[in-house]
Amino acid sequence: MLTKKQRELLLYIRDHLSHSGVSPSFDEMKDALNLKSKSGIHRLVTALEERGFIRRLAHRARAVEILRLPEDLGPVPQTTNQNPTPDNPLLQSGVQAANQSLSVDETLQLPLYGKIAAGTPIEALNDPASYVDVPTGLIGRGDHYALTVEGDSMIEAGILDGDTVLIQRCDVIENGQIGVAFVDNVEATLKHVRRQSGKIELEPANASYETKVYDAERVQVQGKLVGLLRQYH
Structure with missing residues (x-):
């Protein structure tokens, strides 16, 4: 069972990935959820990861991949790879491609x-x-x-x-x-x-x-x- 804020953040990440092909930044998440600091987003992201809804790729800032959604929300959406790099084995899906291209200064x-x-x-x-x-x-x-x-x-x-x-x-x-x-x-x-x-x-x-x-x-x-x-x- 997700809390209201955890569910809200998961839906926001899903929609952002679906529409733009890239994960939202912590600042974007903070603004979307009307939180005062990014520490609150960090706690929500950690909670979603611990519950198996998302995964952060190692050594990549802001690299978020959705693994599953609550049953009432249907399957995990697929995104389009906007910046393909065929020789990079990490870029095998739209979500992974988006994660790989994220900023490292987060x-x-x-x-x-x-x-x-x-x-x-x-x-x-x-x-x-x-x-x-x-x-x-x-x-x-x-x-x-x-x-x-x-x-x-x-x-x-x-x-x-x-x-x-x-x-x-x-x-x-x-x-x-x-x-x-x-x-x-x-x-x-x-x-x-x-x-x-x-x-x-x-x-x-x-x-x-x-x-x-x-x-x-x-x-x-x-x-x-x-x-x-x-x-x-």
Whole structure:
């Protein structure tokens, strides 16, 4: 069962593909659904993808293919390839051709939850302070958010004070991956996360800091690092 907005977006994508042969941009989707930011569109697109109605082609911004429609809407429409490229194996259908020709500079807005200490844990995240525009090529599928790094405990991993890190929401990561860990449900930190015999180690990437070890039930993983933004002044 789709929500009203999910169904509305799916119909808009269908009609846009049928009429123009190309997928709509996130800005066009936002305007069509009268939403204030592209982050809402990102959540709707993710929900439709998770439910198997659409598919985003890897490494292609705005590349949306409709896989199925609700039963009351009939079959998936076919589109005409307006820009054929016979030697490209991806361009075997109208929808795929449209997806392949989409712009690669599309951005989406991720919630920016302010500063997270990379040296000393800080109070857990609350409502986002603002949003940050992120190129879609920097992140993959799933739900994401952004944090501002404060501290130098991850400098040997290339993460500097003032960097904006992009985090994919998840509660399990592989040993050694860099992730956001919540300690005792009140403090957050960005570290290498390792599980060892009922314990969780939060390991910095700076020889000046010590690894901290907690009982597993005291630590909750809130996401893994997937990208980084840096400004040079």
